[in-house]
Amino acid sequence: MADVLPDIPDASPNLNGLKIMHLPLLRVVSGALASLLLTGTADAVADDPLRPVPTGKTALVDNPIYKTGELEPQNCPEPPVRHVGSAKGAESYLAAILKCLDKSWTRQFAKAGLHFSTPKLKIVTRSGVDDGCGEFPEGAQAVYCGEDKTIVVLLDKAALDDADSLFLFQVIAHEYGHHVQEYTGISHAFFYWKHPTTKAFRADQRRYELQADCLSGAFIGSVRHSLDRSKEDFAYLRLLGTDSSTHGKAKNQAYWLTRGFQGKGPGACNTFAATSRVS
Incomplete structure (x- = not known):
């Protein structure tokens, strides 16, 4: 895929007067990482798959999910957040x-022939509370x-x-x-993976997180037609x-989010095979 942006405005500090919020970084605790941290062992990746779940390098760079094309268009109109500032409404x-x-x-x-189950959703209102994987980390907006x-x-x-704004939309799409x-x-x-050094x-952790950014963009792009949003609303996410x-880097987060938005499918999101934009 060419290194180009979709038809949304380039990110700029003011976006025609749209207020920019500086919000905490997204973080993740995956099943394997949580097991390593909490128990020293790992859970199975999936139960009763329709086909063997890929492993090792194949899982990273030649995953069957990359070959499934665009996400099928569907209507996903946003319900109103009745009271901005209300945790219940959000x-x-x-x-x-x-x-x-x-x-x-x-x-x-x-389409990939892989087993799948949908995730649960849990809300917390402050850091430090038990989120099921330990204490919700300070400085995070969401975890998986x-x-x-x-x-x-x-x-x-x-x-x-x-x-x-579309902030919460992208938060949950990233964790998904x-x-x-x-x-x-x-x-x-x-x-x-046997990483020889922390560096x-x-x-690879950056590739992992940038891929989640891209996958969130792919979903947003696939339902864009059903969202009553302006170009500035989409451009805001890149900031x-x-x-x-x-x-x-922030510019690479914006790049992969945009790449997914444009590609509308996981095939655009193979960060593990990318030779640039992954720092």
Whole structure:
């Protein structure tokens, strides 16, 4: 795929006066990583697969999910967040978007011939509380817990104040990307790859996180026609990243989000085979 952007405005500091929020970085605790941290062992990647879940390098660079084409278009109108600043309203909003994600990715896994189950959603309102994989980490907006296949979202003041943008939409789509990685064998292959150094691990961790950005973009692009949003709303998402040793440079986060948005499918998101834009 060519290194180009879709027909949305380039990210700019003001976006025609649209207020820009500086929000916490997204983080992930995958099934393999959670098991390593908490128990020293790993759970199975998927139960009773329709075909063998790929392993090792094949899972990372030649995964069958990459060959499934675009996500099938579906209508996913956003329900109104009745009261911006309300955790209850934002939770209902996220639950509705989760149903759309479930429908899209269930179809995609069927095309890949891989077993799939939909994730659960859990809401927390502050860091430090038990989220099912331990304490919800400080500085995170959301985590994916592979142990119990749950997306955990922090609905703090920053997120609730920005609930009328596409921010929460992208948050849950990104964490769903980690759920996709879990069931395709990508998570297991990444976390059990024999990285010779911490530096090498971090390099692949950035590929892992950038892939989740791309998968979120693919979903958003596939339902874009049903969203009552302006180009500026989509462009806003490209401004939310911050440079990170674990998640990559902000410009690369924006690139992979946009690449997925344009490609509308996981085939655009093979960050493990990419030779650039993964730092």
